[in-house]
Amino acid sequence: KAGVTQTPRYLIKTRGQQVTLSCSPISGHRSVSWYQQTPGQGLQFLFEYFSETQRNKGNFPGRFSGRQFSNSRSEMNVSTLELGDSALYLCASSIASGPSTDTQYFGPGTRLTVL
Amino acid sequence: AQSVTQLGSHVSVSEGALVLLRCNYSSSVPPYLFWYVQYPNQGLQLLLKYTSAATLVKGINGFEAEFKKSETSFHLTKPSAHMSDAAEYFCAVSDLDDYKLSFGAGTTVTVRA
Numbered sequence: 469k470a471g472v473t474q475t476p477r478y479l480i481k482t483r484g485q486q487v488t489l490s491c492s493p494i495s496g497h498r499s500v501s502w503y504q505q506t507p508g509q510g511l512q513f514l515f516e517y518f519s520e521t522q523r524n525k526g527n528f529p530g531r532f533s534g535r536q537f538s539n540s541r542s543e544m545n546v547s548t549l550e551l552g553d554s555a556l557y558l559c560a561s562s563i564a565s566g567p568s569t570d571t572q573y574f575g576p577g578t579r580l581t582v583l
Numbered sequence: 584a585q586s587v588t589q590l591g592s593h594v595s596v597s598e599g600a601l602v603l604l605r606c607n608y609s610s611s612v613p614p615y616l617f618w619y620v621q622y623p624n625q626g627l628q629l630l631l632k633y634t635s636a637a638t639l640v641k642g643i644n645g646f647e648a649e650f651k652k653s654e655t656s657f658h659l660t661k662p663s664a665h666m667s668d669a670a671e672y673f674c675a676v677s678d679l680d681d682y683k684l685s686f687g688a689g690t691t692v693t694v695r696a
Contacts, residue, residue, distance in 0.1 A: 472626070501683065511673065511686035524682040558626055572684070574619075574626030 469495060472575035474559050480581045486547040489578045493540050493561030500542040501572065502534060505556040514557075517542055518564075546580075554582045585614050585676045587657075589687035597695045602646075602661040604690050606674030609655065616657045617675040617684065618648055627673065633657060644668070669694045 473492045481487050493500050502514040513526040517536035534544040540561075546553055556577040562570035590605040608614060615634050619627040631642025638650040644667075648659045657674065674687040 499682075503684075503686075510688050511675075513683040513685065516682045518682075526683065560627075571629050571632070572627075574628070576624070576626045 472559055472561050472573050474557075474575040474578050476578060477576065478579045478581075480583060481549050482583050483549055483551060485549050486545065487549060487580060488543055488545045489557055489559075489580070491542045491544075491559030491561075491575060493542070493559075494573055497561035497563055497573070498540050499562045499564065499570065500536055500540060501560045501562075502542070502544050503558045503560065504528075505558055505577070506554070511558075514544065549582045551582050553580065555580060585610055585678055585681070585685050587616075587674045587676045587685065587687040589672075589674050589690050591690055592688065593691050593693070595693045595695060596664045598666060599663050602659075602664045602668060602692065604659040604672050604674075604692070606648075606657045606659065606687060607655050608657060608674075608676050610676070615677045616648075616650065617677070618642065618646070618657075618659045619673045619675060619686075620644075621671045621673065621689075623670075630659070630672075664692075664694050666694050666696065668692060 475490045499518045501516040505511050515525045515534050520536045531547045536542045558577045560572040560574045562572045587608045617632045618630040621627045630646050631640045633640050633650045641647045646661045671689045671691045673689045675684040677684050
């Protein structure tokens with residue numbers, strides 16, 4: 469069974485641009501979570517989706533948004549990029565209940581660099 | 584909000600020695616606790632999780648962790664380190680129906696030959 473896939477793996481953008489990252493969960497998984505990883509702030513929760521509904525959202529500005537499609541694939545969007553948005557963005561999927569108890573399977577991440 | 588504290592950002596051990604990584608959680612109600620490992624340029628992989636069943640949890644790659652409510656701790660151990668254990672380890676916590684994980688700052692493990 470294929471793992472969680474994230475595209476693209478690497479991305480370079482300039483300040484003010486917007487970016488869309490994609491995540492395809494493991495087949496049959498319905499919960500998708502997004503995390504931002506930086507050397508300074510560590511791993512921080514962005515949002516979690518289940519059946520196209522956002523169930524929880526982290527403490528990030530409104531420039532960060534996401535959505536989930538009927539096939540469970542998810543995208544996150546960052547508008548008006550800032551230098552501080554440079555990070556590894558990780559997507560994780562789990563079967564049903566979500567990150568609290570289900571095992572979460574992480575993708576390799578998308579490395580975003582903002583110049 | 585739930586949080587975890589990992590004591591020690593770097594741990595260096597000799598091959599074959601005990602690996603001990605410390606994690607303390609902040610909660611009056613036992614939460615769900617996890618240990619994840621991250622190898623360079625990769626995502627996170629679950630080592631083990633505690634969800635209020637047995638207090639001694641065995642995971643993959645020879646790791647185990649013991650939940651101690653009196654100490655609000657969930658330390659990760661491995662009796663004998665292997666070179667392949669060199670990685671970054673994260674402790675994480677969640678409440679039921681919270682739909683998110685809160686991670687500690689991470690501990691980088693280096694293994695000396």
